[in-house]
Amino acid sequence: MSAIDNLPPLREVIATHQLSARKSLGQNFLLDLNLTAKIARQAGDLAACDVLEIGPGPGGLTRGLLSEGARKVVAIEKDTRCIAALQDIAAAYPGRLQIINGDALEIDPLQHLTPPVRIAANLPYNVGTELLVRWLTPPDWPPFWQSLTLMFQREVAERIVAQPGGKAYGRLAILAQWRCEARIAMSLPPEAFTPPPKVSSAVVHLTALPEPRYPADAATLSRVVAAAFNQRRKMLRASLKGMAPDIEDRLIAAGIKPTDRAEQISLEGFCALARELRRP
Numbered sequence: 001m002s003a004i005d006n007l008p009p010l011r012e013v014i015a016t017h018q019l020s021a022r023k024s025l026g027q028n029f030l031l032d033l034n035l036t037a038k039i040a041r042q043a044g045d046l047a048a049c050d051v052l053e054i055g056p057g058p059g060g061l062t063r064g065l066l067s068e069g070a071r072k073v074v075a076i077e078k079d080t081r082c083i084a085a086l087q088d089i090a091a092a093y094p095g096r097l098q099i100i101n102g103d104a105l106e107i108d109p110l111q112h113l114t115p116p117v118r119i120a121a122n123l124p125y126n127v128g129t130e131l132l133v134r135w136l137t138p139p140d141w142p143p144f145w146q147s148l149t150l151m152f153q154r155e156v157a158e159r160i161v162a163q164p165g166g167k168a169y170g171r172l173a174i175l176a177q178w179r180c181e182a183r184i185a186m187s188l189p190p191e192a193f194t195p196p197p198k199v200s201s202a203v204v205h206l207t208a209l210p211e212p213r214y215p216a217d218a219a220t221l222s223r224v225v226a227a228a229f230n231q232r233r234k235m236l237r238a239s240l241k242g243m244a245p246d247i248e249d250r251l252i253a254a255g256i257k258p259t260d261r262a263e264q265i266s267l268e269g270f271c272a273l274a275r276e277l278r279r280p
């Protein structure tokens, strides 16, 4: 679905509302509406969903999400300067855009959303990573969202989808892939943004699985993965020795060689070890 929204081009919106990009808010805007519609399409079928958008800025991706048919968009933006520009979009899509002026790290948007919910964002990468970790570690699974479509620095995107055996493989890969399908959906060069950032970016799409891929206690898995990767050059029998006095036996029982390093252990292996660590 695609609608002509009769709104002015984003460069004009930025000039009218004096939205010069602020480094402190990580502002690198997407001004090409064909591109923002393409990103919105990566989020899947939006027609029956509420979409939570974090950091809409002048509204390029917001317009993409709405023109691609989102039932409703709830957008949380910290920069008060952007609110008037977003209100113009809300007027063009009556009843479909709710704007919340505030910090996404402090606001609980749940009361504004009706399931099913998808999340989409082009955020400063540090805020994006912090929110991603929160969204991946809710108290219960499945979470309140069906999918996440998020822009990251290319290097962070690669850490999310990484497989064992490389430098990119670590906590983020295990956290993301344990209970989600994760893939890089698009790559974007710096020139796609205004102003251009120093590095390339990528859109990561994560779909929540109904159940974890392998059974494990979330807190134990998180602890063992943190300990293993905090000392990633060490053998596991050394990096994990604080986890249990008989850690070598437990590693072996989980099918892992005590002399292996964190990077060599699959998600399935870490889950088996988390289960072993829960045994009395």
Ligand code: SAM
Binding pocket: 025, 026, 027, 028, 029, 030, 031, 054, 055, 056, 057, 058, 059, 060, 061, 076, 077, 078, 079, 082, 102, 103, 104, 105, 121, 122, 123, 124, 127
């Ligand atoms: N989505 C817009 C786009 O694609 O052009 C803007 C992207 S810009 C990279 C990041 C946006 O996130 C900015 O509008 C910034 O003000 C906003 N932002 C930064 N930190 C935020 C926070 N903690 N909560 C909500 N919005 C935030």
